[in-house]
Amino acid sequence: xxxxxxxxxxxxxxxxxxxxxxxxxxxxxxxxxxxxxxxxxxxxxxxxxxxxxxxxxxxxxxxxxxxxxxxxxxxxxxxxxxxxxxxxxxxxxxxxxxxxxxxxxxxxxxxxxxxxxxxxxxxxxxxxxxxxxxx
Numbered sequence: 204x205x206x207x208x209x210x211x212x213x214x215x216x217x218x219x220x221x222x223x224x225x226x227x228x229x230x231x232x233x234x235x236x237x238x239x240x241x242x243x244x245x246x247x248x249x250x251x252x253x254x255x256x257x258x259x260x261x262x263x264x265x266x267x268x269x270x271x272x273x274x275x276x277x278x279x280x281x282x283x284x285x286x287x288x289x290x291x292x293x294x295x296x297x298x299x300x301x302x303x304x305x306x307x308x309x310x311x312x313x314x315x316x317x318x319x320x321x322x323x324x325x326x327x328x329x330x331x332x333x334x335x336x337x338x
Contacts, residue, residue, distance in 0.1 A: 217246040219270040222300040247271025249327055249338050256320075261309035267327055269338075272297045276329040283326045283337055284308055295327060303327070 210230070220226060225243035249269040257263030265282070272280070280295030282305030291308035298304060311323070326337030 217244075217248070219246060219248045219250075221270070222273075245271050245273060247273075247276070247327075247329060247338065252325065257307055259311075259313065261307045261311060263307040265305050265307055265325065267295075267303045267305070268301060269303075269327075270301055272300055272303050279329045281328050283328070284311055284323055286324060 212228075212230075217226065225245045227240060228242045228244050229237040229240050231237045247269065248271060249267050251268040253266045253268070254263070257265070267282075274297075277295075277297035280297050280303060281292050282295050283290050283292050284307060285291060289312060291311050293305050293308050296304045305325075305327075328337050
């Protein structure tokens with residue numbers, strides 16, 4: 204609970220739905236008595252990232268396939284390249300409900316001691332709360 208009037212729920216995993224569909228959210232404070240709800244939610248998620256490699260100096264268009272990239276959240280789309288202590292956030296370009304693209308950043312700082320080929324985590328977010336959680 205954020206305060207006496209607000210409950211914030213953040214599920215671990217949600218089923219992705221096709222365009223035009225949504226999930227109904229219900230609430231229970233005791234685990235078995237659920238309150239009927241008219242609140243619906245369309246989750247987003249990533250099912251594929253292409254290409255799976257690119258040059259370190261950036262400017263690679265990285266395509267994300269998934270579901271839930273709807274027009275009403277498209278303006279808030281962001282991609283994060285890097286780890287918690289070393290990352291760059293770039294704007295996402297939502298193409299349609301199932302596809303978005305982010306251009307890898309040119310100013311990503313190479314982690315100390317890294318040489319040659321190394322992995323960089325990448326995530327997507329449409330949240331305005333410090334862009335968290337990342338998918």
